[in-house]
Amino acid sequence: MSSTTKASNVSAEGTGGEAVDRRVFVGAAMGAVGVCYLAAIGYPVYRYLASPVERAEAQAAVTEVTLPEAHKLPRKSALMFKFGPFTALLIHHEDGTWSAFNAKCTHLGCTVKYEPHNNRIFCECHGGIYDARSGANTGGPPPRPLQVYQVKVSETGVVVSKS
Amino acid sequence: MNYPFWDVPHIGSGWVIGIIAIFHVMISHFAVGGGFYLVLAERKALRENRQDWLEILRGHSKFFLILTGVFGAASGVGIWFAIGLAHPEATSTLIHNFVFGWAIEWVFFIVELTTAAVYYYTYGRVSNELHLKVGWLYAAASLLTLVIINGILTFMLTPGQAWLNHALSGREADFFWQAFFNPTYWPSLVLRTLVCVSLAGIWALVTCSRLDGETHGNLKTELVRWSSKWLIPSFFLMPFVMVWYLLSVPETQRELLKLGISTIGSGAFTQVTRVGLVIIMASATIVLVVYFLAWRSPKDFTFSHAVSVLLLGLVATGAGEYTRETLRKPYVVGQHMYSNGVRVKWVEKYNKEGYLKHSPWVRQDPSLPPAMAVGEAMFRGQCMSCHTRDAYRSMERLLAGRNRESIGNVLKILHENGEPYRRYMPPLVGTAEEIKALGDYLAAMVAPKTNAAPAALAARP
Amino acid sequence: MASLYGWLDERLGLEELLEFARHKTVPVHKHTFWYYWGGISLFFFIVQLFTGVLLLVYYRPGPEAYDSVRQITYDINFGWLIRSTHSWAANLMLVAIFVHMFSVFFMKAYRKPREFGWWSGLVLLLMTMLFGFSGYLLPMDELAYFATKIGLEMPEKIPWIGPKIASLLRGGLEVNEFTVQRFFALHVVILPLAFLPLLGFHLWLVQKHGNAVPPSEEAKPVEQRRTMPFFPNFLAKDLAMWLIALNVLAVLAALFPWQLGEQADPTKAPPPGIHPEWYFMSMFYVLELFQGTWGLAVSMGIFTLGLVLWTLIPFYDPDSRNGKRARQATWFGLVVVLILTATTILGYWGVYGKGH
Numbered sequence: 001m002s003s004t005t006k007a008s009n010v011s012a013e014g015t016g017g018e019a020v021d022r023r024v025f026v027g028a029a030m031g032a033v034g035v036c037y038l039a040a041i042g043y044p045v046y047r048y049l050a051s052p053v054e055r056a057e058a059q060a061a062v063t064e065v066t067l068p069e070a071h072k073l074p075r076k077s078a079l080m081f082k083f084g085p086f087t088a089l090l091i092h093h094e095d096g097t098w099s100a101f102n103a104k105c106t107h108l109g110c111t112v113k114y115e116p117h118n119n120r121i122f123c124e125c126h127g128g129i130y131d132a133r134s135g136a137n138t139g140g141p142p143p144r145p146l147q148v149y150q151v152k153v154s155e156t157g158v159v160v161s162k163s
Numbered sequence: 164m165n166y167p168f169w170d171v172p173h174i175g176s177g178w179v180i181g182i183i184a185i186f187h188v189m190i191s192h193f194a195v196g197g198g199f200y201l202v203l204a205e206r207k208a209l210r211e212n213r214q215d216w217l218e219i220l221r222g223h224s225k226f227f228l229i230l231t232g233v234f235g236a237a238s239g240v241g242i243w244f245a246i247g248l249a250h251p252e253a254t255s256t257l258i259h260n261f262v263f264g265w266a267i268e269w270v271f272f273i274v275e276l277t278t279a280a281v282y283y284y285t286y287g288r289v290s291n292e293l294h295l296k297v298g299w300l301y302a303a304a305s306l307l308t309l310v311i312i313n314g315i316l317t318f319m320l321t322p323g324q325a326w327l328n329h330a331l332s333g334r335e336a337d338f339f340w341q342a343f344f345n346p347t348y349w350p351s352l353v354l355r356t357l358v359c360v361s362l363a364g365i366w367a368l369v370t371c372s373r374l375d376g377e378t379h380g381n382l383k384t385e386l387v388r389w390s391s392k393w394l395i396p397s398f399f400l401m402p403f404v405m406v407w408y409l410l411s412v413p414e415t416q417r418e419l420l421k422l423g424i425s426t427i428g429s430g431a432f433t434q435v436t437r438v439g440l441v442i443i444m445a446s447a448t449i450v451l452v453v454y455f456l457a458w459r460s461p462k463d464f465t466f467s468h469a470v471s472v473l474l475l476g477l478v479a480t481g482a483g484e485y486t487r488e489t490l491r492k493p494y495v496v497g498q499h500m501y502s503n504g505v506r507v508k509w510v511e512k513y514n515k516e517g518y519l520k521h522s523p524w525v526r527q528d529p530s531l532p533p534a535m536a537v538g539e540a541m542f543r544g545q546c547m548s549c550h551t552r553d554a555y556r557s558m559e560r561l562l563a564g565r566n567r568e569s570i571g572n573v574l575k576i577l578h579e580n581g582e583p584y585r586r587y588m589p590p591l592v593g594t595a596e597e598i599k600a601l602g603d604y605l606a607a608m609v610a611p612k613t614n615a616a617p618a619a620l621a622a623r624p
Numbered sequence: 625m626a627s628l629y630g631w632l633d634e635r636l637g638l639e640e641l642l643e644f645a646r647h648k649t650v651p652v653h654k655h656t657f658w659y660y661w662g663g664i665s666l667f668f669f670i671v672q673l674f675t676g677v678l679l680l681v682y683y684r685p686g687p688e689a690y691d692s693v694r695q696i697t698y699d700i701n702f703g704w705l706i707r708s709t710h711s712w713a714a715n716l717m718l719v720a721i722f723v724h725m726f727s728v729f730f731m732k733a734y735r736k737p738r739e740f741g742w743w744s745g746l747v748l749l750l751m752t753m754l755f756g757f758s759g760y761l762l763p764m765d766e767l768a769y770f771a772t773k774i775g776l777e778m779p780e781k782i783p784w785i786g787p788k789i790a791s792l793l794r795g796g797l798e799v800n801e802f803t804v805q806r807f808f809a810l811h812v813v814i815l816p817l818a819f820l821p822l823l824g825f826h827l828w829l830v831q832k833h834g835n836a837v838p839p840s841e842e843a844k845p846v847e848q849r850r851t852m853p854f855f856p857n858f859l860a861k862d863l864a865m866w867l868i869a870l871n872v873l874a875v876l877a878a879l880f881p882w883q884l885g886e887q888a889d890p891t892k893a894p895p896p897g898i899h900p901e902w903y904f905m906s907m908f909y910v911l912e913l914f915q916g917t918w919g920l921a922v923s924m925g926i927f928t929l930g931l932v933l934w935t936l937i938p939f940y941d942p943d944s945r946n947g948k949r950a951r952q953a954t955w956f957g958l959v960v961v962l963i964l965t966a967t968t969i970l971g972y973w974g975v976y977g978k979g980h
Contacts, residue, residue, distance in 0.1 A: 029398065030454050033447050040444065044702035048678060051700040377850075437878040444874060448867050455864035460857050467657060471868060478875070 059084035063162045070158035078114035087111050100160045101135045102147035169248045173554035176249035183245050185481040187238035194231035195309050196363030198302035209291050215382050221286045223370040228283045232276055252504035253495040260336055261315050268311040274304040313352050314343035320491050321346045330499050350408035357397045364393025365476050372469035376462035387461035391453050398450055416490050435489040438482045445479035492587035501589030503548045510592050518593035538604025541597055559609055567606040574602050645855035651837045652850040658727035660865045665724050667866045668717035675710040685808035687801045690887045693763040697884045704881050711882040714756055718903050721749050729957045733836035739938040744826040751819050758811040769888030770898040773799050899975045906964050909971030
């Protein structure tokens with residue numbers, strides 16, 4: 001309230017206390033409208049920035065991925081693919097069996113790779129070693145085994161699903 | 164002569180109603196709230212013996228009389244003309260059902276206009292008590308006009324189950340009161356009353372702003388602040404009443420508000436929610452702008468400030484009316500009549516026997532070849548109550564780049580209860596031949612060069 | 625609340641700032657309304673910074689430009705709203721700046737000692753137009769592509785050095801992904817870096833000299849002139865104006881979302897009705913109007929002369945002191961407004977009026 005209107009205000013009110021109360025009230029009401037404004041601008045901005053997060057969460061809810069043509073993968077080789085937002089690893093072993101893992105190393109989250117000559121899964125970052133069939137952590141720093149996925153092979157492709 | 168389907172180029176007949184209605188709402192709601200403003204202000208001035216207040220109020224009542232008596236009344240009649248031309252079927256339904264309601268309404272109108280004139284012309288010539296009584300009489304009569312018309316307006320959104328059960332039985336008018344006090348009657352009445360009170364304050368600010376802050380500093384401060392206070396009831400109650408109103412609207416119509424607000428879609432898909440948000444934003448802005456410009460420095464509150472508040476009010480009421488109208492889609496009378504005049508219960512019959520056979524008013528254009536004329540008549544009868552050829556909800560834009568086959572696919576969806584269009588569009592009715600003719604006509608209209616339009620059509624402006 | 629304020633005040637000297645703001649006054653007279661337009665321009669610029677940074681989160685310049693804008697417009701939540709706001713605010717910012725400039729002109733606010741305010745303002749306007757021009761290409765849809773192509777014909781016409789300048793701007797002989805990359809650098813790095821200090825300078829000058837009053841007001845004796853404190857009165861009104869501006873922007877951006885056309889395809893013929901944005905229309909029209917070498921010389925001459933006269937107005941309109949309005953300057957301003965409006969309308973008429 002400007003100094004010019006203060007004088008008239010006091011004379012109109014009679015008491016100063018009432019004017020102060022009213023000023024607090026009016027200020028609070030305007031503040032509330034201001035907060036509404038900020039919320040109205042903030043909500044779209046938040047949703048805009050959170051878009052990829054929402055997409056990723058929707059993808060993370062994926063429980064099954066179909067890989068057409070993956071059944072033609074030669075033995076003793078591996079295929080990297082996307083399981084929702086995650087990188088995953090499909091291995092066709094020498095004896096014809098299949099394994100699939102989440103390729104995120106349980107140590108510090110690097111992406112692991114399959115080494116056919118050693119028949120193991122190896123992490124370049126800190127030398128973590130996993131068993132190629134079970135995903136068990138057999139050497140190096142990894143604290144836990146790799147996350148294992150279920151594999152179903154058919155004539156048309158490979159279906160990988162969460163256990 | 165294109166009665167009863169009024170072909171208004173570019174804006175479409177709906178916007179003719181819309182423009183008149185928004186203008187009318189601004190003034191008619193002021194007429195209701197302003198009546199209370201005048202008597203309450205006069206009572207305050209008499210109690211405190213403030214001659215200077217009375218002088219200002221007298222000027223305000225003259226402005227008020229001219230605005231409501233001339234522009235308010237004329238635009239109200241204008242709505243009648245417009246709805247009769249734009250939507251004869253719906254207008255006829257309303258008249259048949261509410262003829263008695265309108266009779267009551269006009270009694271109150273006459274009382275209202277008379278007392279408003281008497282109030283102004285007896286200012287300072289009769290005793291204060293009598294003058295106040297005239298004012299109260301005016302305020303009551305104008306509030307009653309709202310009480311009546313509100314029943315008819317809300318009926319169009321929610322006719323109520325009792326009335327719907329007897330629709331087309333010939334006995335609908337027996338359910339006058341059930342239709343009148345329909346599910347959205349009370350929330351809408353409270354909502355509109357709040358708008359009336361706010362608009363009374365906003366229009367009063369226009370009058371107060373003309374005072375010279377230099378010479379009448381204190382008077383201007385008091386009047387501007389007292390007028391600003393008329394926004395307080397809305398400020399506190401509006402959010403709750405809006406929620407109450409929306410909760411009274413049927414679920415199917417509420418769904419319209421959820422259509423893709425976060426996507427770029429255009430048209431009825433998303434427009435209604437955005438316009439709905441404009442109501443809230445403009446209302447909040449009115450409160451803040453009045454606080455910053457009027458409440459904080461009333462002496463410097465100028466006419467242009469007042470006009471900007473008034474324009475914000477226009478935006479808010481305009482958005483409100485648009486949202487209310489759009490929420491009704493695909494009906495013009497909820498669950499009973501689609502927005503193109505086709506009654507819900509007659510869809511089957513039209514599909515079997517033909518739309519044009521049962522629409523004696525839709526004449527075929529003799530200047531077109533017969534097949535085209537059928538399609539053109541279908542277009543006028545079933546599409547043009549919402550769409551125009553080239554501007555508002557333009558068919559040319561919506562169907563741009565489609566060939567005959569894909570236009571056929573669109574019509575097929577509309578005919579066979581296709582999602583999601585049917586949430587806000589009526590079903591396309593008619594026999595297979597009629598729908599084919601409509602497709603041919605649309606294809607020729609959208610792309611006259613490629614789709615072999617007859618010369619008569621291509622030459623149209 | 626009060627103790628927190630005290631704690632901050634002790635360290636930051638808030639009270640001094642407020643005291644300064646309270647002492648600063650804004651003249652009150654019948655033209656006060658025009659004082660808000662500088663603030664409104666500033667508001668739209670802030671909106672541009674804010675929405676621009678948000679767009680930067682997803683925009684990818686170069687060959688993927690179109691695809692990333694398509695993603696923003698159709699995939700990302702509310703991406704259409706952010707983009708639409710950015711585009712609309714750009715146009716509104718130019719409207720506000722033009723209103724601001726002409727109101728300053730007609731109120732003769734460029735007179736001594738405010739010449740630098742006038743000049744820095746002019747440079748800011750030219751920069752804003754460059755902002756608009758460079759930003760317009762970034763989505764790389766048909767409209768952007770061809771409008772930029774046509775727009776670059778303007779520097780192309782400068783004698784001798786024109787073609788070279790245009791090619792450098794394009795990064796080739798045709799508009800291509802190098803052009804997008806260049807314009808992107810210009811739009812988000814170079815221009816903001818140049819704009820911000822100049823804007824600071826412009827605002828500092830307003831602080832230093834205060835608001836100018838028009839000659840009609842100067843004619844009044846000092847005791848008859850009215851002022852209001854900058855804080856809180858003028859600031860409160862400024863805020864109200866900003867809110868109204870925000871409303872206008874929100875309505876336009878939400879109800880008329882800025883559309884994305886087809887991806888630009890250099891091999892296709894341009895769609896009909898291609899034209900530069902409205903703030904280049906007048907220039908575009910005049911260049912189209914005069915054909916041939918002499919015509920070019922004439923149109924270039926008109927522009928250069930007009931711009932020079934416009935810039936130097938503080939020097940040849942020095943005597944509108946003490947309420948004596950220099951009528952020549954007012955007439956000159958009116959002629960400029962008239963020419964700009966007429967050529968803009970004629971330009972649109974030329975684009976849309978034919979064959980319709």
